[in-house]
Amino acid sequence: MVSILLIALTIIISLVAWQKPDLMGKMLMNPYRIQHRNEYWRFVSSGFIHADFTHLFFNLFSFFFFGVQLERIFNQLFPTFASELYILFYVLAIVAADFPTFNKHKNNPNYNSLGASGAVSAVIFAGILFFPLEPIYLFGVLKIPGIIYAGLFTWYSIEMDKRSRDFVNHSAHLYGGLFGIMAMTLLYPKVWISFVEQIMSLLR
Template identity: 45%
Template sequence: MLNLNHTTVIIIITVIISLLAWQNRTLMGRLIFDPISVTRFKQYDRFITHGFIHADGMHLLFNMFTLYFFGRVIERFYINKFGSLGFVAFYVLAIIVAIIPTYLKHKNNSRYLSLGASGAVSAVLFAFILFAPWETLYFFGILPIPAIVFAVLYTAYSVYAERRGTGNTNHSAHLVGAAFGVVATILIEPSLALHFINALLNPRF
C-alpha cells in the first residue's frame, strides 16, 4: 500500500486543482480569492480555496518545489505535537491567516483578485528556518544560499515591493504567512527561539 506523507498529498491535490482550474474558467472564478464575493455573498470558503490554485506553471512549480523540500520537516514537528492532521491544520490555517490583511484592505475592491499557496508555503519555509537557519537552500533550484540569508532578502524585497504596490504578486500574503509560520511554531515550542539564536551564532555550512 502506498504511504504518502501529508506534504506530498497537499502537493498532489494542489497540482490537480490548479490544472483543472486552468482548463475551466468558471472553476477558477469560483475558487480564486475575490474579496467582493466574500463581502457581498459570504463565500468564506475562498479564504481556503485560493491557496489550491495558481496563475501559471512557474507559479505552481516554485511553490510546490519549496513545499516539497521543507514541508516534510515541519510536517513531522506538527504531527508530533498535534497528531496525524497537525500539519494539515497548520498549512490550511496559514492559507487563511496570510490572506486576512489582504481582505481587510480590498474587501470593497471589485477589481482585486488573489490566488496561490505562497502564504502557506512562506509559513512552512520560515518555520523551517527556525530549526536550521544555516541550511543551504537552492534559489530557483540553482543558486546555493543559506536559509537565513534568503529569509532576510526575501523579507526585505517583499516589504519593498508591497510599499511600491506594483506588479500582480501579493507580497502582503508572503510576509504575513512567514510571520505566522515563525510565531505559531515558537508559541508551540518556545525553546525553538533559543535554539534559533544559538544556531544563528554558530554558523554551519
C-alpha cells in the same frame, strides 16, 4: 506523507481549474465577494489554485523541500496528532496570509489573487526556525543560509508590496512567513533556544 498529499491535491485542483474558468472564478481570493456575499470558502480555496504552470511549479518546488522536513519535525514533536496539526497549520497559513489583503481590498470588486504562496512561506519560515543555517539554493543555484534568505525574502516582499506592479500578492508571502514564525513559537517555544544557539555558533 501529508506534504505529498497536499502537493497532489494542489496540482489536481489547479489543473482542473485551468480547464474550467467558472470554477477558477469561484475559487479566487476576491475580498469584495467575501465581504459582501459571504463567500468565505475563498480564503481557503484560493490557496489550491495557481495562475499558470510556472506559478504552480515554484510554489510546490519550495514546499516539497521545506514541507517534508517540517512534517518530520511535527511527527517528532506531536506524534499523537501530527498529521492533523500539520494540515491545520497549512490551512490556517493560507487564511492568515490573505487576511490583511482582505481588509485592504474588501470594497474593491476588481481585486483577485490566488496561490499557495502564503502557506508555503509559513512552512519555509517555520522550518528556518529549526534550521536557520541550513543552506537554501536560490533559483536552484545560489547557496545561502536560511536566515539570510529569510531577511532578503522579507525585504523583497515589503518593497514589492509597496510597488504592487506585478499582480502578485507579495503581502501574502510576508504575512504567511510571520504566521509560520508565530505559530511555531506557540506550538514549540523551545525552538528559539535551538535557533539562538545555532546563530551564536557563527560567532565562535
